[in-house]
Amino acid sequence: MRARYSKKNYPSEFPVKSKCILLFQKIHGVDVLLFSMYVYEYGDECPAPNRRRVYISYLDSVRYLTPAQYRTAIYQSVLIEYLRFVKMRGFHTAHIWSCPPAKGDEYIFYCHPVNQLTPRNDMLCAWYNNTLQKAKAEGIALDIRSLYDDYFKDNVVNRTTGEPFDPTSLPYFDGDYVPGEIEKIIKDLDEDDNRREGTKIKDAPKVVTAPSKSEGKRAGTRSNPGRLVNQGRDKVMNRLDLILSRMKENFFVVQLLSNDYIDAVEGTASITSLVDSSPSDDDSAKSTRTIGKNPYILDLAEKKDAKASSASIPLCQQIIPVSTKDEDPLMEQECFETRLQFLNYCQRNNYQFDELRRAKYSSTMVLAYLHNPREEKEQQIKAHLEVIAHAASCQGCVSKNCQRMKQLFGHVRGCELTHKRGCKICTRLFMLLIKHARDCPTDGTACPIPFCERIKERNRMLLKQQRLMDDRRRNAQNTRAKEDSA
Numbered sequence: 001m002r003a004r005y006s007k008k009n010y011p012s013e014f015p016v017k018s019k020c021i022l023l024f025q026k027i028h029g030v031d032v033l034l035f036s037m038y039v040y041e042y043g044d045e046c047p048a049p050n051r052r053r054v055y056i057s058y059l060d061s062v063r064y065l066t067p068a069q070y071r072t073a074i075y076q077s078v079l080i081e082y083l084r085f086v087k088m089r090g091f092h093t094a095h096i097w098s099c100p101p102a103k104g105d106e107y108i109f110y111c112h113p114v115n116q117l118t119p120r121n122d123m124l125c126a127w128y129n130n131t132l133q134k135a136k137a138e139g140i141a142l143d144i145r146s147l148y149d150d151y152f153k154d155n156v157v158n159r160t161t162g163e164p165f166d167p168t169s170l171p172y173f174d175g176d177y178v179p180g181e182i183e184k185i186i187k188d189l190d191e192d193d194n195r196r197e198g199t200k201i202k203d204a205p206k207v208v209t210a211p212s213k214s215e216g217k218r219a220g221t222r223s224n225p226g227r228l229v230n231q232g233r234d235k236v237m238n239r240l241d242l243i244l245s246r247m248k249e250n251f252f253v254v255q256l257l258s259n260d261y262i263d264a265v266e267g268t269a270s271i272t273s274l275v276d277s278s279p280s281d282d283d284s285a286k287s288t289r290t291i292g293k294n295p296y297i298l299d300l301a302e303k304k305d306a307k308a309s310s311a312s313i314p315l316c317q318q319i320i321p322v323s324t325k326d327e328d329p330l331m332e333q334e335c336f337e338t339r340l341q342f343l344n345y346c347q348r349n350n351y352q353f354d355e356l357r358r359a360k361y362s363s364t365m366v367l368a369y370l371h372n373p374r375e376e377k378e379q380q381i382k383a384h385l386e387v388i389a390h391a392a393s394c395q396g397c398v399s400k401n402c403q404r405m406k407q408l409f410g411h412v413r414g415c416e417l418t419h420k421r422g423c424k425i426c427t428r429l430f431m432l433l434i435k436h437a438r439d440c441p442t443d444g445t446a447c448p449i450p451f452c453e454r455i456k457e458r459n460r461m462l463l464k465q466q467r468l469m470d471d472r473r474r475n476a477q478n479t480r481a482k483e484d485s486a
Helices: 068-088 121-137 147-151 177-202 235-244 259-265 295-307 315-319 339-348 356-371 378-393 400-414 424-438 452-485
Strands: 017-027 030-042 053-061 093-097 143-146 251-255
Touching: 017 068, 017 356, 030 068, 030 339, 030 356, 053 068, 053 339, 068 121, 121 143, 121 251, 143 147, 147 251, 177 235, 177 452, 339 452, 378 400, 378 424, 400 424, 424 452
Parallel strands: 053 093
Antiparallel strands: 017 030, 030 053, 093 251, 143 251
């Protein structure tokens, strides 16, 4: 995609913070993990078109919550309150791809209960729509649209600027349907171009040129297609238009903040324009009014304005911060970084959720891993990493720490148990090596630290595994769309 649209100054990366949100219930005195949600938060430091957007990536649950009649309401409340949380931090749009798992695929939990059915596509879309309508009724969501309505409805033209959309205008989320489908479309277009070029070379003595394949929608009916329209548009957008038109209901776009606020934070208007800071004398008892916000935020504005001596700072900045930084402390654990790593962690340790007793044991072990206090603090970990870097390149040092680290390197290379079978020395050292490999600055060159390249290759294999899963998920979505249209 970057190669095709290199002249668009498309960003090389989109900084993102991934979060895993878990819900537990105490059953028979044991905390049981019942619901999990993975989200991606693209903050104010992220370039457009991802800036200030959140992507609800995966949801999964096991049906052990009691009383059972509150299960839907509680799971919907988790999603609704998360939308409220990111809205108050200044995220203006949330995106959801409604896609049930394909047969044989697990999203987050390993081994679901046998009697738990996988929801059909229409049921899952209805569940999301019902949840978002509740969020709209509470004033959290201002508008609920489809991705097709946002980017393809008006002849693929931006209603504000009048400029045509192209794939660089669409939000690019990790694991989402749209980026994967765009790459597939570009690959097909390149193959078509290569095929036509080969035909031209083969038929060169006859001076025959193959006609270029036209792109666009038919203007007529199915029995009488008529002429092609929209031939001047981007070819990738034309094909994506045809595909997404069959599955509009699967892609939700939830607007959380007003158009005025979005224009302000995106740099097309002033943030102060969101606030009417000069109320009339007759209206002096009222607080400064925030334009385009829901009643919930207006109520907060009145309470906050009552305490403020003067409105020297625009009220919208007081309530919704300009920065989207999360002030709450984060718990960073390797096995929770992605849903695939958590799934592999459970599979590797046989942490199953197909029965309540197994769900209790698995939840207890996950919590023990999550809350196990680290033996070294951050400063100690940093010091250990410095010793590792020194010992890996040192030839003849008399430092005891250096010599001890070299002994540990030798132990790991010759250990028969290794960290996979429970060697505590290997486990502690590999925790440090994994942390180093994640932040290793070497790119394309060999790192002197032992096992660094092997750990990087493991991370690349996990990424490849995730992409294969995303491809199966996207192909299943396309198959359902074709069956429904047929």
